[in-house]
Amino acid sequence: MNNSLKVLFIILVAFVLVAFLGPFYIVTEGEQAIVTRFGKIVKAETDAGLKFRVPFVDNVSRYSKKILIWDGEPQRLPTSENQFIWVDTTARWIISDPAKFYESVSTMNQAYARLDDVIDSAVRTIIAQNPLAESVRSTDKIRTVSEENQEAQKITDDEGNGPSFSFTTGNNFPSIKMGRKMISDQILTRAKILTPQYGIELIDVVIRQIRYSDDLTQSVYARMITERNQIAQAYRSYGEGQKAEWMGKLEREQKSIISGAYAKSEEIKGRADAQSTQIYGDVFGRDPDFYNFWKSMESYKTTLPSLNKTLTTDMDYFRYLYNSEGR
Numbered sequence: 518m519n520n521s522l523k524v525l526f527i528i529l530v531a532f533v534l535v536a537f538l539g540p541f542y543i544v545t546e547g548e549q550a551i552v553t554r555f556g557k558i559v560k561a562e563t564d565a566g567l568k569f570r571v572p573f574v575d576n577v578s579r580y581s582k583k584i585l586i587w588d589g590e591p592q593r594l595p596t597s598e599n600q601f602i603w604v605d606t607t608a609r610w611i612i613s614d615p616a617k618f619y620e621s622v623s624t625m626n627q628a629y630a631r632l633d634d635v636i637d638s639a640v641r642t643i644i645a646q647n648p649l650a651e652s653v654r655s656t657d658k659i660r661t662v663s664e665e666n667q668e669a670q671k672i673t674d675d676e677g678n679g680p681s682f683s684f685t686t687g688n689n690f691p692s693i694k695m696g697r698k699m700i701s702d703q704i705l706t707r708a709k710i711l712t713p714q715y716g717i718e719l720i721d722v723v724i725r726q727i728r729y730s731d732d733l734t735q736s737v738y739a740r741m742i743t744e745r746n747q748i749a750q751a752y753r754s755y756g757e758g759q760k761a762e763w764m765g766k767l768e769r770e771q772k773s774i775i776s777g778a779y780a781k782s783e784e785i786k787g788r789a790d791a792q793s794t795q796i797y798g799d800v801f802g803r804d805p806d807f808y809n810f811w812k813s814m815e816s817y818k819t820t821l822p823s824l825n826k827t828l829t830t831d832m833d834y835f836r837y838l839y840n841s842e843g844r
Contacts, residue, residue, distance in 0.1 A: 540572050544579075549612070551578045551619045561616045578619055580612050584720060587632045593730060594641055596649045601730040604652070606640055606704070608632070609720040610712070618716030631715050636722060639707040643700060648691070653727050655696040697724055 543566070544550050550562040553576045562568050563582070570577060591605040610632065612618045622628045644652060695703075705722040712719050729737060802808070 540569055542568050542570060542577055544568055547581060547583045549580050549582050549615045551580070551615050552576070553578065553619075558616050558619060563615065578623075580615050580618065580625075582612070584609050584611055587629065587636065589633065589637060589640075591726075591728070592637060592640065594644045596644060596652065597646060598648055600649050600733055602644075602649065602652070602733065603726075603728040603730060604640055604644055604724060605726040605728075606636065606722060607725045608636055608705075608708075608722040611718050611720065612716055613713070613718035614716035616716065617714070621715045628715065628717065632712070632717070635708050635711045636704070636719075639704045639722070643703045643707060647695070647700060650691050650693050651695050652697055652700055652724065654693050655698055656693075697727075700724065 542550075544562050544564065546565045548565065550568070552559045552562065552568075552570055554571070554574055559575060587608040587610055589606045589608075591603045593601055594604050595601050612628075618628070622631055701722055701724050704724075705719060708722060709719050797808075
């Protein structure tokens, strides 16, 4: 009886273990699985549904079928001109061959480590083969705008309507042949050569951010400051020129007004003197002696106060002062 109970107990435990571990498992949507037996791949399940395995013998490794994101660490890289920049990239990828993925990397951490090596190496190579402008720009629009500004500046210079900025030329913006999009495509093409051996397919690689290194940033800032100072000096020079021009116009206008006013005043004074002389002539013509007396008095007022010499009173000049008859 006891032996029968033991056998029954063992059968019950085995049944529970089988029921717990189960011969069946579910592969969900967006998931794929690798079934291994004693370390060897038995089959790859890429479709969702209820699947079978041998309990205690088969092991199931599950991987995502969804698009996955890889985010790299920013790298300090040299361009073809040996200018150092910080490049931050990101990529999208999928597990295209779960069996090869399991054999080569097994875990997601190992997969990301392989992607770090492959993509970072491709980024370094492509960035080093191209000038800085190819990585930071996608079009020649800035060059087009600069040329338009130059043309407008040339018109302004010819018309003399503003300061000249001829020193800020578009030669600082070299023409690009590829641009950032094609640079990213080249990185993707180079990286995709190596990823299939890991069961990985790269969808795209995108340069998320490019930042100047500290030494290059200081150089750019210094160049910007120099150009801004040149522009400020151009405005100051133009302003000083305009000021001098307007001051010259003002001075000429002032002299013209003063000259016209003086001529007008002299004309009025001349007419007044003529009228005064005529009036004096009419009045004093009636009494010549009184006229001579009056003119002598006027002469005394202007001459004697400033005279430093001693004069005799017997002079005919003083006849109206010392002659009792006043003649």
